[in-house]
Amino acid sequence: MKYIFKKLTEAKEKGLYRGDFKYLDSCQAPRVEIDGREIILLGSNNYLGLCNDARLKEAAVQAVNQYGVGAGGSRLTTGSYVLHRKLEEKIAEFKGTESSIVFNTGYMANVGVISTLCDRKWVIFCDKYNHASIIDGCLLSRARLIRYKHCDMKDLERKIREYKGENNLIVTDGVFSMEGDLAPLSDIIKLAKEHEMLIMVDDAHGMGVLGENGSGTVSYFNANEDVDIQMGTLSKAAASVGGYVAGKKYLIDYLRNFSRSFIFSTALPPASIAVSLESIDIIRNDVNRRNYLKELTQWFKEELEFAGFHVTDTITPIIPLIVGDAGKTVEFFKNLLEDGIYVPAIRPPAVPKGSSRLRISLMATHTYNDLQYVLDKVKLHGKRLGVIEG
Template identity: 40%
Template sequence: MPQLTIFSQLADELAQRKAQSLYRTRRVLDSPQGARVKLNGREVLNFCSNDYLGLANHPALIAAAQQGAADWGVGSGAAHLVTGHFTPQHTLEERLAAFSGKPAAILVSTGFMANLAVIPALVGRGDAVFADKLNHASLNDACQLARADFKRFGNNDVAQLERLLAQSDAKRKLIAVDAVFSMDGDIAPLADYLALAERYDALLYIDDAHGFGVLGDGRGTLAELSIDSPRIIYMATLGKGAGVAGAYIAAEQVVIDYLINTARAYIYTTAAPPLLACALHASLDVIEQDTERRERLQAHIQYFKQFFATELAGTGCELLPSDTAIQPIIVKDNATALALSQALLDADILVAAIRPPTVPTPRLRVTLSAAHSTAEVALLCEQIKRVLLECHA
């Protein structure tokens, strides 16, 4: 049998990725998610998880999931519009809507699917969608899938966005942005975007994957910035700060009703297991009541930033300005990012090396969690100092 050419082409492309230090592999954990995890048989300090509040292995969430499995089974069996919409999911939607200050909400299996559901449902041919160039890949894919006029503006560039809006004669306009940028950690100028949405009669779609549970007393970036409007369609993921899985979309009732009837990524997929909704009810309890977790996380963030400012000047690396749990350290090239990540792993500290095309510039992406102790964050800082100084020497 002749060798299939496509296989050799794929192998060649993978070889090129390896040569450019862009090849990716998966790590296999042998433990639950947490501040410390077992990786390949050894325990390491984990500073690359999005479990910002340390809820992924919280006993109350585990108990709720176990009880949910006993009460509702382990599978939903159908799409939400068939027989896959269960009481704990419905009550969770009502609770999430109220928590977000919106009239209504729907659950979606993942944040990626939420973006694919909303944007192509709301805009299409003859419409226009305006998106930040550093938006998450799922937002970009959703914008392309919509077949609307896709306009991209520079990161947080309010002036450029206004020029694009002013030039557009689209019948329907949608601004789509991340609230907290997953690789830079900064917060978008959402108040300015809302003002433009009002001025140019646009909708504002906000992906708050990394703000929900953490900012605004847990209610997310909109609460942190004290902004709201019927024009805002809010999406938050539930597998990061909330510690479980899934996502939800909150908006005016007419928008939610429209999505239930038109959003293909919502309509044509099996619903998530109802036991996850049970766990998320417990997660919301913790988010609402346990303010100490957010206070501890904020203390870690300030400690890390202060250490970098005072101890790591002159190392040739840059800490991007971020007040969130995402603390990116920019390095000179892909090979350096991989080498630094490996040096930290050799010291039993797990920090991800992030490279193009995920980001325009290679970096170490440090993520802090309320699950970490002050001593663990201090150890991280000392080890980063050591490897950066050795690299710079």
């Protein structure tokens, strides 16, 4: 027990303690209610603003009325509904693959596919900034894990030549969740072809934002024929819950039969599946929503850069405002919250030491007026804290 108390004390002293959750008392929207106050929300993954969409709520209600509220079992026993089959067919069509399989979360999808596909005979080449669920999947597989510098193709090529084995996988985020930047997928594909390696892309933050009809990062790079495994989530732009893996039919059959995180979990409830089905149709057809989000992102990012902030080069609605020191980042967060703005403070181990940040994420339902107010307050506190020059 002393060990536990020691670790908690150290976390508090270093500004890394995460016990003070902020509880929302309203739906995910540009403005939310927290502790009885109306707050501008700038930290949600609800990129297209669909979490409170009337069409999605109606889809959920209809599913509850027809199918009830629980799945009742795992997909391999009594938990598979017609809706599950329809969603997996729709995801495969949307992602341009032969087949797909739905997991309960993106975390379970990443852990499931990597640990099921790879074993001690494999070598996995993994971007250092990949999501924690990818790292955990690699460790669980017991494959040899080789991490290359973030988006550094020279480092990746050098390590491929040094460590390549009989079976090899390159795995990367499509859009990096804490940086907002894109993997250099064209260069990764070139290396994979040269060395006969498989490619897996985690597209959790690309779906709904990038690519033809919002289908994601792989489509953005016109690489559907070159990427072997497309993983993604239904909990961000799609405003639902769940993860998925899309690829060749034999791969999906293999996961259905051997992936433990799929086999030994109760299925997602019908209402969530119904929402995902409807949201994919909305994403596919609503180009105006995506275009507005793109324009809003570009404007906001340029305003931050003009003010002197260090932000990542990104075309996605994830805009990290780099502060550096963890304690100063938390203070920045608290100051903004007092002014009615909620931007999450991201600290190690979610990001490398010395790169703590405010992770700003925009929604297609934000207004220029609200964001101008945010900019004014961010500049004010940024100067006071010495993040930018006064």
